[in-house]
Amino acid sequence: MQGDEERDTRTAMFRGLRLRCPSCGRGKILSGYLKVKDSCACCGQELHHASVDDGPAYFTLMAVAAIIFPMFGVIYAVGEPDPLWVALVMMTLATGLALVILPRVKGLFIGLQWAKRLSGF
Ligand SMILES: [Zn+2]
Structure with missing residues (x-):
């Protein structure tokens, strides 16, 4: 059982981002x-307390949108590609990005919860 010592939020969140124990x-x-294990x-740190709900999904959506949406402007500023091609490439890219980002953002949230002693940590 952990004591009442100070937990470094930045370190815990960075460890979570790397999918490692906070x-x-x-x-x-x-x-x-x-x-979550x-x-x-x-x-032996108990991790089953983690309850991040939909937070990681919302942040992942915002991050993917922040990356993808400006790319439409760049693509159409450079030229006029076939909209079907653009849609297929962007959907593939958005899906791939979301799949990569989502578990890391979940880890980041778990690190934050652990550092702030939320959800029973
Ligand atoms: Zn550990």
Whole structure:
């Protein structure tokens, strides 16, 4: 059981972003694509308290939109490509980006919850 010592929020969030335990930075926090492990295999920190709900999904959506939307302006400023081609490329890119970003943002949220002792951490 952890004491009342100060937890560094930035370090915990960075560790979560790397999908590592916010406490020790070594153990993995996810057992599948998005399933949170019950505890850290390295330090034993309980992780089942994590309850990030829809937060990571909203932030992922905003991040993907912030990357994708300006690209439409660039693409159509350079030339006039076939709209079907643009739609297919952008949908593929948006899906790929979301799949890469979502688990990392979830880890970041878990790190924040751990550092702030939220959700029973
Ligand atoms: Zn750990």
